[in-house]
Amino acid sequence: MKSFASDNYAGVLPEIMEALGKANVDHARSYGADEATKKAVALFRDVFEADVDVYFVFNGTGANVLSISSATQSYNAVLCSDTSHIYNDESSAPETFTGCRFFPLPANDKGKLDVAIIHERLIRKGDVHYAQTAMLSITQATEYGTVYQPEEIKAIAELTKDNGLYLHMDGSRFFNAAASLKCGLKDISGNAGVDILSLGGTKAGMMFGEAVVVFNKELSKLIAYKHKQTMQLASKTRFIAAQFDAMLQNELWRTTASHANAMAELLCASISKNRKVKITKPVQANAVFAEIPRGWYEPLQKHSPFYVWKESTHEVRLMCAWDTKEEDIKQFADAVNALPK
């Protein structure tokens, strides 16, 4: 089955498999005290050009919960987009683990948060009756496959700093964003004012593993304890480290994410001329959002699975991955265009 359902349907990059094999020699100290982990962290510091702390974790929810728990007390609140993964797709893990309130902010029509909207919710500081806002979480690339420009992030970061909030970035598709913007990883994270980043590896072609990258040393104070406490500390950490090491070497991530992005662009181009297809969001990363006729779900999903994003408007999400081929696109577009218009 080749699918547009999610980039996590894809397997593991050959370069990553090779790295895993190479890492599998000898004994290595556990829980991140090994040499492979040290080497990978050093590479992160090179790439981000900053003295970042890096914590390797198992999955995206773990990365987000660890990031938030390192910056909050249980009487705090976190602001996030009402379309965010953390608000919609991580059960109540964030609340159960951090104790915090999560306040949703309306995303704009590009799936992003506007400074004005954020500003409006910076209320009741010092009021003990109100869960005290301590953090803002934004997603890059967004759940709608759009990307924040560096200046947009900087403007948001400035607002959060001015108001004593930490800025978290959920970067489960961070590589796709950087590839889309043709910028460095640092340009849309630490250098733009992000305090802590959940850097996604799995959807980018790893077998498992994400990295929490800490730019703000304030957040490094207790995160090592939270790392263990959130059940995210792998005993054989070397096998996450080795994957990230391979991903960052020679910007493997850029090659593969650029390819996925290009496939989404091609897919968009291939179906958007069909007058029954309405592209709903700018295609900036590896996703295409489109409204299609309700009757198309069944015949098309038989061909290639995809998610129905919003039933009320027949909006579907078509996601490309590192292994999506031009041929897959062509076949799907042919199927679309063969449907009765």
Add this chain to the structure above:
Amino acid sequence: MKSFASDNYAGVLPEIMEALGKANVDHARSYGADEATKKAVALFRDVFEADVDVYFVFNGTGANVLSISSATQSYNAVLCSDTSHIYNDESSAPETFTGCRFFPLPANDKGKLDVAIIHERLIRKGDVHYAQTAMLSITQATEYGTVYQPEEIKAIAELTKDNGLYLHMDGSRFFNAAASLKCGLKDISGNAGVDILSLGGTKAGMMFGEAVVVFNKELSKLIAYKHKQTMQLASKTRFIAAQFDAMLQNELWRTTASHANAMAELLCASISKNRKVKITKPVQANAVFAEIPRGWYEPLQKHSPFYVWKESTHEVRLMCAWDTKEEDIKQFADAVNALPK
């Protein structure tokens, strides 16, 4: 470095690496809806000869917390050994996630819990002022490298059933226990009255991943939600499933765990005659516990790292793994016996 520090210093079994490679084809549905996961679960049902539910998780702490959270409400208490991993080595993850109180019971001189000790703590049922005991957690093989006999487990299970408690088994070295007892996996879990098992894969030679095996259908009611909520649901679940599939095929686990156990036995035999070495626990799985002179730490740890378990008595833990070689044992024993007596 070859080490006796922990079995999680070892790498990944070649058979597991091969299985990972084979699993890496095509797209597969995520979050456990894939075919590899279904196949592995079916194999679990064959092996355990029961209609078990199986939840693949990332690590041992995750397995334990998921198991406990599926059986408890936040006003409950869990009984466990004062030497257990869950009580000593998982930070406060169990409390933070489940809200429960954990009451330690004294382990006997073999690192096991006696029925009488458990019975003594089944108190204050129905008293709202007291966290209500809902579960007992035992470890197989124990943290001291000893194993519960099937009848011992049955006796404990009878007690827990009679008192309305669930019985959890932390089986991070469960394969070593079954290999030691030369019995089937089922004989010391479901068939012996265990309700839910944390089955360890990582220390047995996997890259990552453990399985929560549910024998008691009462505990299956909400565990799928807890699986996600505890941050233990992998998007590319197939890569945990494939490892367990390989581990269970032709009892690969028995071959490798038996080897590790044999190495521990050999190590014990090789150093126990040294009159300054006092073996402190029966060697039944893959660990050797011994009291050695304080002055030996440094020269020996230079040779092969190991853990000092109890500083006050100079008790150290020497752990063998699937990849420990007779030669490693010989070299270490030679080093021991070369020390001034």
Add this chain to the structure above:
Amino acid sequence: MKSFASDNYAGVLPEIMEALGKANVDHARSYGADEATKKAVALFRDVFEADVDVYFVFNGTGANVLSISSATQSYNAVLCSDTSHIYNDESSAPETFTGCRFFPLPANDKGKLDVAIIHERLIRKGDVHYAQTAMLSITQATEYGTVYQPEEIKAIAELTKDNGLYLHMDGSRFFNAAASLKCGLKDISGNAGVDILSLGGTKAGMMFGEAVVVFNKELSKLIAYKHKQTMQLASKTRFIAAQFDAMLQNELWRTTASHANAMAELLCASISKNRKVKITKPVQANAVFAEIPRGWYEPLQKHSPFYVWKESTHEVRLMCAWDTKEEDIKQFADAVNALPK
């Protein structure tokens, strides 16, 4: 100072003080095992004409958290109004204690929840990635001083039942609602389909204390344990019980709540003709919401404190209590009408 800031600025009803004095004789068993508590609970059963369970608690947040924790597991979600006390004024106590996600629903222009709005959010049942909605919480009287009609509650209750949700009512001003509707307490709670009620005593003229009234026996299973665990079990429970006993005797609550409501009506009538005053919500209980000129805050608050509800529209809340006098209203209205028009 006489104030329109909140009904919790008022003191204690003389009848309640008398009841407290009478309760203060001899020894009584603690933690609710006393005779006064039994007597009060029996009176609740008479008044609500149902076999309700009653748990006396300390304050409104405690009542709400206990109610919700008796109906939820930590992977659940609770729906509530975006204007509700539980969402805005109880810190993150609900999350920290229950672990649940709280989803806000937009209140209509009367501060109430419409069935259609609720219905729209009954989504993703059985989806492990989404915190599973288990409860709806509505407020009677609402935070805007409006009241749900019995039929409105019944319609909401029908929807929640049909969808497997429990219905919680935050009744911190429940007596005001019943007095406004000239109905019995049962008619807008148990008989209308409410599963569990936070019944407010403090704002109604008690010294402290609220009651959690359980109509649905499903929710009685573990609430006694939660009662203690939420830190809401008073050792000298008789002193809360005695207050509620006095409040329910001869419908003392109706006399006092009707008075507070009448005062709000009078206040509304007294200021609404001023052309700079815009009454924004129907005055149905003991609150008046009005938009007034920004410049009036200072001179008026000097006279009698009140809350600014919404700074952007200059909407203020004027709250009457059991001890508000016609003279207080007159003086305040005179002050309003003396301001430059």
Add this chain to the structure above:
Amino acid sequence: MKSFASDNYAGVLPEIMEALGKANVDHARSYGADEATKKAVALFRDVFEADVDVYFVFNGTGANVLSISSATQSYNAVLCSDTSHIYNDESSAPETFTGCRFFPLPANDKGKLDVAIIHERLIRKGDVHYAQTAMLSITQATEYGTVYQPEEIKAIAELTKDNGLYLHMDGSRFFNAAASLKCGLKDISGNAGVDILSLGGTKAGMMFGEAVVVFNKELSKLIAYKHKQTMQLASKTRFIAAQFDAMLQNELWRTTASHANAMAELLCASISKNRKVKITKPVQANAVFAEIPRGWYEPLQKHSPFYVWKESTHEVRLMCAWDTKEEDIKQFADAVNALPK
């Protein structure tokens, strides 16, 4: 019924009832912003001769949980006596709310913690696998009716300071302790090195209410938020404040606690000569612990209820209160001595 079951069976001191009546005039600001609260806090500062912060709460569990939550993060551990209220009688409220692990330490034969025992458990600092000990909680007077001498507290405080721990004192019978020692409140709290105190009012003769007294300004940083979040912030705080004000005025507490202590001493003297009665703990506050024949429970409890503390040794607890009369003691002693010897 006159009872020796618990000092919380007693009612409210007449002086406290009078104070409640006096506090019940006019409107007062809610949530502790009122004048009565300010006045009471000022009196605390006078009495403790320190710039303490004071938070009035509803009950003892609330006081303890608030105290601990102000000093801990969820990855922390708290050391406490295995006989402590917080470990045995507060359900899992401490864990559920703070997320922390609670490690029990064995109390000595006087129900107190020895420095050596505490010292032994100050282990694994900085080890992320181990819940990091952040606080020690001791009880004054202890659950066994014994009291720590000021020097004992100072020695413990020195140990905790030296090891970076906060020292909490559960003082639900703190007044009894100070009365027993004939010292000032400050001498066994702030001046002895206690960082935060749960000061009990209810058992001392108040209707409800305890006070959290903060000596260490480090713990004042966020406690106001925790006060609300733990559901312990009363809207009509004046009625707790007024009770404490009365209790501290002219050392009312000393008069009443000394009386309760004297009654316990009398009770001890009255029954200890009976050769079947074995007094098991020094009688230093208002409790008498004694082993009595199993067959005495029924006839004696019919006369005056009491708690069986330890069934295995037939140890019972006889508790005196502010309202225990010499006559009550005499009648009970007569009943004891009338039993077959």
